[in-house]
Amino acid sequence: MLQIGNVNGLPQEIHQQRWTPETATTAELPRLGGPNWDISSFWLRDASYLRFKNFELGYTLKSKFLNKAGIKAFRIFGNGQNLLTWYKLKIYDVDPESQNDNTVAAYSNYPQMKVINLGLRATF
Numbered sequence: 001m002l003q004i005g006n007v008n009g010l011p012q013e014i015h016q017q018r019w020t021p022e023t024a025t026t027a028e029l030p031r032l033g034g035p036n037w038d039i040s041s042f043w044l045r046d047a048s049y050l051r052f053k054n055f056e057l058g059y060t061l062k063s064k065f066l067n068k069a070g071i072k073a074f075r076i077f078g079n080g081q082n083l084l085t086w087y088k089l090k091i092y093d094v095d096p097e098s099q100n101d102n103t104v105a106a107y108s109n110y111p112q113m114k115v116i117n118l119g120l121r122a123t124f
Contacts, residue, residue: 049087049096055080073123081115 019027030042058077066074087096095111 046088047096049085052084070124071122075121078118082112
């Protein structure tokens with residue numbers, strides 16, 4: 001026997017939205033307890049995303065003051081990878097570029113690492 005509900009045996013709100021013969025026209029969720037193998041768009045999610053993948057900003061200083069110190073050029077720079085990702089999925093820390101076909105495993109993958117570098121370069 002399938003048991004649903006909270007510790008008091010009362011159906012939770014999500015269970016009340018399931019398909020039953022009585023709620024066939026108003027149900028928002030598939031039926032409980034049986035196979036849901038029928039072709040359906042219920043489990044499809046919008047997986048579109050926008051990723052700010054690579055960025056670099058730098059500036060090279062050239063001045064008479066630097067030449068007097070024996071420096072031909074001085075560069076300040078910063079760069080980053082995987083800085084931001086915007087997506088509509090309600091599950092966070094999911095990499096939208098994951099190639100895993102197993103839904104559970106795709107959600108358990110680590111997100112891509114965020115890398116930020118800052119640097120100085122002097123040419124003598």
